[in-house]
Amino acid sequence: MSALELLAKGARNLEVSEPDPATALAMVHDLQMELCDILETIADLLPDRHDRMECAELAQALLPMVTKLHRFEEDVLFSCALRRASLAEPVSRAISRFRGEHMEDEFRLEELSELLRELGRERQPANPEAAGYLLRSVFEAIRRHCVYEREYLSNLLDDC
Ligand SMILES: [Fe+2]
Incomplete structure (x- = not known):
């Protein structure tokens, strides 16, 4: 089973198992962290050792999958945290920031999907340095976001 198939299986598992909010948060972040590991491996294998089939599959699946997780x-976890925190100002500010980061990530992922399409087609990208930079900027931003979001929300979601 490819890494991508494993990820898709994890995402389906999240839907069918209906975990409690704190567990769901951990599952959603684990999936995104696994995705980051896949992207890091692709970056490490540039300019010409990347798995073209995997890149082509990811080009199709990446944005829809991350958008669904966001x-x-x-819809589920932030709403829970906000209910739990009632009108606590810092919590709603932090959640607005997380929403903003989701939008930024999705914007970058659109660009990355283009690159992955190229990597699926070509033995080498036209600009390997720019390709490596884009891949790294995406997975580093997602990792940072997940670490902070998890730290911030996990206690709040414990009692949801
Ligand atoms: Fe998030």
């Missing part, structure tokens, strides 16, 4: 966080 919407789940926003």
